[in-house]
Amino acid sequence: MPSRVRTPPAASSGQRARLIVGMTQAAARHGYKDASVARVVEQAGVSRATFYEHFVDKEACFLAAFEQAAARLRLAIPRIETEYSPALRAAQLLDDLLESIVRDPAAARILLVEALAGGPLVRQAHNGFMATVEATFERWLEGPGENGYRLDISGRAIMEGTSGILITRAFHGETARVAELRDDLLAWLYRYSVPEGQPRIGPAEWARLGAELGASLSVPESPAPPAARLPRGKGAVAPARVAAEHRERILVAVAALVRTKGFAPMTVADIVKRASVTRAAFYANFRSKEDAFLAAQAAGLQASIAVTAASFFAGETWPLRVWEGLEALLGFVAARPDTIYLDVIESVAAGAAASRRSFDNRMAYTLFLEDGYRQRPAAEGLPRLCSEAICGAILGLMRWEVVEGRTERMLELLPQAAYLALAPFIGTAAAVRLVKAKVRGEEVPTA
Numbered sequence: 001m002p003s004r005v006r007t008p009p010a011a012s013s014g015q016r017a018r019l020i021v022g023m024t025q026a027a028a029r030h031g032y033k034d035a036s037v038a039r040v041v042e043q044a045g046v047s048r049a050t051f052y053e054h055f056v057d058k059e060a061c062f063l064a065a066f067e068q069a070a071a072r073l074r075l076a077i078p079r080i081e082t083e084y085s086p087a088l089r090a091a092q093l094l095d096d097l098l099e100s101i102v103r104d105p106a107a108a109r110i111l112l113v114e115a116l117a118g119g120p121l122v123r124q125a126h127n128g129f130m131a132t133v134e135a136t137f138e139r140w141l142e143g144p145g146e147n148g149y150r151l152d153i154s155g156r157a158i159m160e161g162t163s164g165i166l167i168t169r170a171f172h173g174e175t176a177r178v179a180e181l182r183d184d185l186l187a188w189l190y191r192y193s194v195p196e197g198q199p200r201i202g203p204a205e206w207a208r209l210g211a212e213l214g215a216s217l218s219v220p221e222s223p224a225p226p227a228a229r230l231p232r233g234k235g236a237v238a239p240a241r242v243a244a245e246h247r248e249r250i251l252v253a254v255a256a257l258v259r260t261k262g263f264a265p266m267t268v269a270d271i272v273k274r275a276s277v278t279r280a281a282f283y284a285n286f287r288s289k290e291d292a293f294l295a296a297q298a299a300g301l302q303a304s305i306a307v308t309a310a311s312f313f314a315g316e317t318w319p320l321r322v323w324e325g326l327e328a329l330l331g332f333v334a335a336r337p338d339t340i341y342l343d344v345i346e347s348v349a350a351g352a353a354a355s356r357r358s359f360d361n362r363m364a365y366t367l368f369l370e371d372g373y374r375q376r377p378a379a380e381g382l383p384r385l386c387s388e389a390i391c392g393a394i395l396g397l398m399r400w401e402v403v404e405g406r407t408e409r410m411l412e413l414l415p416q417a418a419y420l421a422l423a424p425f426i427g428t429a430a431a432v433r434l435v436k437a438k439v440r441g442e443e444v445p446t447a
Contacts, residue, residue, distance in 0.1 A: 015044075015046055015050055015053075015054065016054045016064075018046060019040060019041070019044045019046065019050075019054055019055065020061065020064050020065045020068055021043075021044065022039075022040045022041065022042075022043035022044030022045075022046075023035060023043075023044075023058075023061045023064075023065045024065045024068075024106050024107055024110050025043045025106055026039040026040045026043050027062060027065070027106075027109070027110055027114045028106035028107075028109040028110060029106075031114060031117065031348075031351065031352060031355075032062060032114040032115075032117035032118055032348070032349075033117055033264075035058065037057075037058055037061075040058070040061060059118060062110075062114075062118055063118070063121055063122050063125060065107075065110050066110055066118070066122060066125055066126065067125065068107075069107040069110050070125075070129045072107075073097060073100065073111075073133075074129075076093065076096045077136055080092045080096070085143075086140045086141075086142075086143025086144055087144065087145050087146030087149075087150065087151075088146060089140045090137060090140060090141075090151070090158060091186055091189075093136075094162065094185060095182065097162075097166070098178050098179045098182055099179065101166065101169075101170065101178050102175060102176060102179055105170070105173075105175035105176070108166075109170045109171075109175075112163065112166055112167045112170045113167055113170050113171050113355070114348070116345075116348040116349070117348040117349040117355075127403060130159060130163075133155075133159050134155045134156045134159050135155065136155070137155030137156075137158050137159060138154070138155035138202070138203065139155075140155075141200065141202075142200070142202070144196070145196045148195060148196050149194065149195060150194060150195075150196055150200065151190070151193060151194075152192050152193070152198070152200050152201055152428055153189070153192035153420070153423075154206065154416065156203070156396065156397065157393040157396070157416070157420055158189065158393075159396070160392055160393045160395070160396020160397060160400075161188065161189075161389040161390065161392045161393030161396070161420075162185060162389070162392075164388070164389070164392020164393065164396060165181065165385065165388055165392055166178060168359045168362075168388075169181075171355060171356070171359055172359075181385065183383075184383040184385040184386075185385065185389065187382060187383055187386070188383070188385060188386040188389045188424060191386070191423060191424035191428075192423055192424070192428060193428070194428050194429075201419075201432070206415060206416040209416075209435070209439050210409075210411075210412030210413060210414065210415055210416065211412060212439055213411070213414055213415055213439045214409060214411055217327070217331075217414075219331060219334040219335055220331045220332070220334070220335045221335065222335045243284070243285070246275075246277050246281045246282075246284070246285060247285045247295075249275035249277055250271060250275045250277060250281075250282060250285060250286065250292055251292070251295060252275070252338075253271050253274035253275035254266075254289070254292045254295075254296045255296050255300070255338035255339055256274060256338050257270055257271060257274055258338070258341065258342045258346045259337065259338045259346075263293060263349045263350045264349055266289060267289065268282060268288075271289065271292065290350060290351055290353070290354070293342070293346075293350045293354055294350075294354055294357065296339075297343055297347065297350075297354060297357055297358070300336070300339040300340075300342065300343055301357075301361050301364065303332070303336075303339075304329060304332050304333070304339070305364055305365075307328050307329065307331075307332045308326075308329045308332070308365070308368070309325070309368075311324040311325050312324060312328070312368055318371045318375060319422055319426055319430075319434055319444075320434075320444065321368075321371075322368065322369075322421050322422055323418050323434070323438055326414055326417050326418055327411070327414055330398070330411045330414055330417070331410075331411055333398065333410050334411055337402070337407035337408070340398065340407065343358050343361065344358070344398065344402060345399070345403070362388070362391045362392060362395055363388070363391075365391045366384075366387035366388055366390075366391055369386075369390060369391075370387070372387075372421075372422075372426075373425065375425045375426050376425070376426065376427075378427075379425040379426075382425075386424050390420055390421050390424070393420050394413075394417045397413050397416065397417060398410065401413065415435045415439055418431070418434070419431045419432065419435050422434065422435075430445075433445050
């Protein structure tokens with residue numbers, strides 16, 4: 001494998017810097033998928049030959065741009081640790097992040113959105129950066145509180161809830177106003193405050209509760225794959241059924257291929273082979289592989305919402321409905337790893353339409369939290385951004401299970417996911433009591 005790093009003369013460092021800026025601008029404007037080398041060199045004002053003096057390929061240049069954007073936030077961490085108490089550090093890091101997004105929206109888009117569309121090296125760097133931020137939050141959360149209180153929420157949940165909101169704003173080009181979100185984000189975050197002397201439920205305890213619950217739950221059976229071939233012969237199958245069968249085969253094939261191969265390398269030839277249909281059958285249903293991806297993405301959302309809603313509305317009280325709905329959702333994605341991989345991992349790589357649908361999909365789940373604002377007077381005044389942050393945090397936890405290859409253990413997230421969804425509305429103590437009762441199979445307390 002060729003080296004990813006070029007070592008040009010020191011005098012050309014200015015050209016390298018221009019290329020990094022060019023990549024940042026091109027990716028922010030056109031997305032990683034369409035940020036071609038031609039667009040980068042045009043933006044940088046250098047030749048194509050100069051590009052290859054500095055970078056092996058587009059991914060290497062983008063990786064340099066990503067690392068430059070990430071370094072700015074990393075540099076803020078030591079200063080914050082020196083100047084602020086542990087209880088105030090999370091808020092200050094949020095302030096620094098919001099200010100940097102407003103100051104440099106193109107770099108923010110690289111860091112928050114387009115890195116999700118990059119190749120393996122870029123995704124590895126992105127995951128490493130996110131893990132660093134998570135570990136930083138965890139270290140701060142273990143420290144002393146402020147004014148007799150501390151936060152009882154995981155570093156990963158803070159990171160994913162916050163970044164989920166910021167990613168959506170960056171994608172929609174709304175970075176100029178993200179600083180206005182600060183107070184609402186902190187209002188969400190501080191709803192997980194507990195008295196200083198109360199033991200914190202850290203990642204290890206959530207994992208223990210998840211494993212205990214997982215031992216009593218079983219993953220729903222995966223849907224049976226379509227039959228290898230339809231019956232042959234004139235009149236054997238009605239044309240409408242043939243068309244529907246072909247479409248279903250293609251959607252299943254797309255989801256499977258995206259997970260095993262990735263969107264970018266996947267071809268229409270791969271799809272028709274995997275689906276056991278003709279090329280004509282594919283184009284009778286879809287214009288392109290992008291079109292088929294969007295259809296598979298929509299089908300996955302519709303199915304997951306239907307499963308979640310059916311269980312949610314069967315619950316006796318709103319907190320129990322949240323638990324039942326989350327259990328159904330997590331079981332659904334555990335049984336269909338291809339479906340969640342397609343949406344939460346590959347959607348940005350598939351282009352703007354798929355990205356928009358993925359970012360908007362999480363808003364559909366905020367509807368299940370609407371009754372939370374009516375649970376008690378203290379919840380009535382909470383900003384509706386709380387729902388979006390909660391959904392972002394839970395989806396982020398799910399994404400990490402996919403990234404780390406633990407999709408089949410998705411149900412073990414249920415205790416932490418339910419706590420994240422309930423605590424801002426019914427209080428941390430009540431949420432913990434409900435979660436622990438459900439894990440132990442005991443009667444759920446009513447107060």
